[in-house]
Amino acid sequence: MRILGIETSCDETGVAIYDESQGLLANQLYSQVKLHSDYGGVVPELASRDHIRKTVPLIQAALAQSGLQAAEIDGVAYTAGPGLVGMLMVGATVGRALAYAWQVPAIAVHHMEGHLLAPMLEKHPPAFPFVALLVSGGHTQLIAVTGIGEYQLLGESIDDAAGEAFDKTAKLLGLDYPGGPMLSRLAQHGMAGRYKFPRPMTSQPGLSFSFSGLKTFAANTIRASADDPQTRADVARAFEEAVVETLMIKCQRALKLTGFERLVIAGGVSANQTLRTSFSNMMRKHGGEVFYARPEFCTDNGAMIAYAGMLRLQGGTPADLVVSVRSRWPLEALPALSI
CATH class of the missing domain: 3.30.420.40 (ATPase, nucleotide binding domain)
Structure with a gap:
């Protein structure tokens, strides 16, 4: 066929x-x-x-x-x-x-x-069941997947999706469209620890996401800081770290809730290298496996x-x-x- x-x-x-x-x-x-x-x-x-x-x-x-x-x-x-x-x-x-x-x-x-299902195109596709984190410009969702069409929504963003927050924060930093990938490249030159951004909705139970407040925190930080290349890189790094850690915390909760040992991350934001490195380390410690599609x-x-x-x-x-x-x-x- x-x-x-x-x-x-x-x-x-x-x-x-x-x-x-x-x-x-x-x-x-x-x-x-x-x-x-x-x-x-x-x-x-x-x-x-x-x-x-x-x-x-x-x-x-x-x-x-x-x-x-x-x-x-x-x-x-x-x-x-x-x-x-x-x-x-x-x-x-x-x-x-x-x-x-x-x-x-x-x-x-x-x-x-x-x-x-995009990771199924790879040489080593994930087996069912698994938790899927869908992260794109329009969606941030956690799904329990037990088969094709057997999807249970565990949590999703109540406002901005992660990719949308990346793009909006990039615009605040004066970066061109598409902002998300450009923010990630800028973050590679940032200094760790200079800024500490909140990890939204991680201090309360549940698997919902909210990134609108994080974007506002970034806007306030940018307004209150010097406008120079290193500051913008430091803000970009702090923002990216906050998003990635927030996603990790929620995924850990979803894996614990379901008892699944496999995690699939898909959507445009899944190409982010910081996210891939952080999640690979997390799943290695967890004793499970993480799967992605190739960047393209x-x-x-x-x-x-x-x-x-x-x-x-x-x-x-x-x-x-x-x-x-x-x-x-x-x-x-x-x-x-x-x-």
Whole structure:
């Protein structure tokens, strides 16, 4: 079975082809970073128009890369949510139209399930059950995972997601878009211990997150400090350490609550090197294992959509002819699969 996957939920246009026996055959990605950099963030209308321009050429490039013809594709998967409707509709309409023209099933994929399953694309994928930490610009969630579609939400952010807080704090530091990765690079030059930021919601029980107050603390610290390169680096380091330690504390609680020994970290923030080092050390002490996708599969991409779509099609959940996308879509609402 070969599935073509299309991802257009935000500011990356991704197209990939996944074969159930041979693995990933093609992976094409176009980033809109330059398009949105002048605005300091994603402009939805511009993003949607750019997806329209790029999706079909990337599909053609993916077919060429894989050496396949359209007749050799067995299904088309597309991101159907959650996300902004205008961007989602581009991939959904193209994907649904291709599936109709090629007379193959279409599969509507949950964006966060794609991220959650991205580590399955690696040579040593995690076995079930595991705790998943999904950290991206729009989501920070802890999920107990016992199978495909068997998801229990343990906790999530009540305000800003971790990635959103990274981007907003980067903007306060005068960094360009996309701010999160730039803040992390700046933090590498920071002095440890100069600033101590709070670890929000860790002094009380539970698995919920809150990063809005941490962003405000960063803003107040920046206003009260000298405006020089070393100070900005020190603030960036203190902020990054606070976010990573907060995530670690909550993950430790989730592992203890579930009794699971495996932790999956997925989403754009999972590419952060400080986070990876800290969590690897934590799980080594815990006696468990931590799994990530390779960095290029942490951010939005077509490969994770193609893979998730393949599993969904194998489980018997193709989409009907109606093109439908969802701005909100609880992960735990997905049906479980027995595959």
